[in-house]
Amino acid sequence: MKEYIDTLTLEFEKSQNPEIALGQKAYMRDQFEYYGLKTTLRRVLQKPFLNKAYLPTKKELGTIVISLWSKPQRDYQYFGQELAYCYLKQTEPKDIELFEYMVQHKSWWDTVDFIATKLIGNYFKHYPDKRHAYVKRWLSSENIWLQRSALLFQLKYKEEIDTKLLRTTINSLLGTKEFFLNKAIGWVLREYSRTNPEWVEQFVQENTLSPLSKKEALRLLK
Numbered sequence: 001m002k003e004y005i006d007t008l009t010l011e012f013e014k015s016q017n018p019e020i021a022l023g024q025k026a027y028m029r030d031q032f033e034y035y036g037l038k039t040t041l042r043r044v045l046q047k048p049f050l051n052k053a054y055l056p057t058k059k060e061l062g063t064i065v066i067s068l069w070s071k072p073q074r075d076y077q078y079f080g081q082e083l084a085y086c087y088l089k090q091t092e093p094k095d096i097e098l099f100e101y102m103v104q105h106k107s108w109w110d111t112v113d114f115i116a117t118k119l120i121g122n123y124f125k126h127y128p129d130k131r132h133a134y135v136k137r138w139l140s141s142e143n144i145w146l147q148r149s150a151l152l153f154q155l156k157y158k159e160e161i162d163t164k165l166l167r168t169t170i171n172s173l174l175g176t177k178e179f180f181l182n183k184a185i186g187w188v189l190r191e192y193s194r195t196n197p198e199w200v201e202q203f204v205q206e207n208t209l210s211p212l213s214k215k216e217a218l219r220l221l222k
Helices: 002-014 018-027 039-050 058-069 074-085 095-104 109-126 128-139 144-152 163-173 179-192 197-206 211-217
Strands: none
Touching: 002 039, 002 058, 002 074, 039 074, 058 074, 058 095, 074 095, 074 109, 095 109, 095 144, 109 128, 109 144, 128 144, 128 163, 144 163, 144 179, 163 179, 163 197, 179 197, 179 211, 197 211
16 A cells, blocks of 8 residues: 555656646645646546556555545545545445545545545435435534535436435525535536426525525526
8 A cells, every 4th residue: 555655656746847836726725735737647647546457455445545635735635536436336335434534634625526426426326325314414514515515415416316305405504604505505506407497496486595506506597
C-alpha cells in the first residue's frame, strides 16, 4: 500500500506546475494546496494506478483513501474518490462509513458532489433500506455537506427517484440561508425535471423555495 501511494506521489511531483497550482488554490479560496495538475493531465498520470490489474484489494481501500485524505494536496482527494469509484461492483454495507468520512473531512463541493452522486448514490441503490435512516441522521447533523449529500445522492436516479424522500429532504431544509444547500435543492429539482417536469412544477408551486432554488429548479421548464 505504501509503495502504491509513494509511486503515485512521484508521478504527481514530477509533473507539478507551481503557477497553475496558485490559480487552483485561489479558485478554491485558498483552502487546499495543489500540484498544479490540470484534470486531463492528472487522469493520464493516475490511469495506470486505476488499472484493474494493479488495483489494491478492496480490503485496503479504506486505509488508502484515509491516507490520501490526510495529504495537503487536493489532487490526492480527487484520485481517492476516483479510486473508490473503481470498486462499485464490490459494494459492501460498511462502505457508507468511508463515504461519510470523505464527505466530512476536507469538505468542499468539488469532492462532496462526486461522492454524493457517484458513490453514495450507487450505495443506496444497493441498500435502499438504509436510505431513510442515513438521510434522517444527515439532515439533523447540522453538517451542510452531509445535508447536501442527502439532497444529491438521487441526482441521477431519474425514474427510480424516491419522490417522497426527496420531498421530505427538501422540506426539512427550506428556509436555510446556506448557498450550497439552496443551490443543491435547485439542482436536484432541475435534474428531475428532465424526467418528470409536472412533478417539479407542482412542487415549486406548492413550496416556498429560496429565489436561487426556484430559479435553478425551473431553468429547463421556461
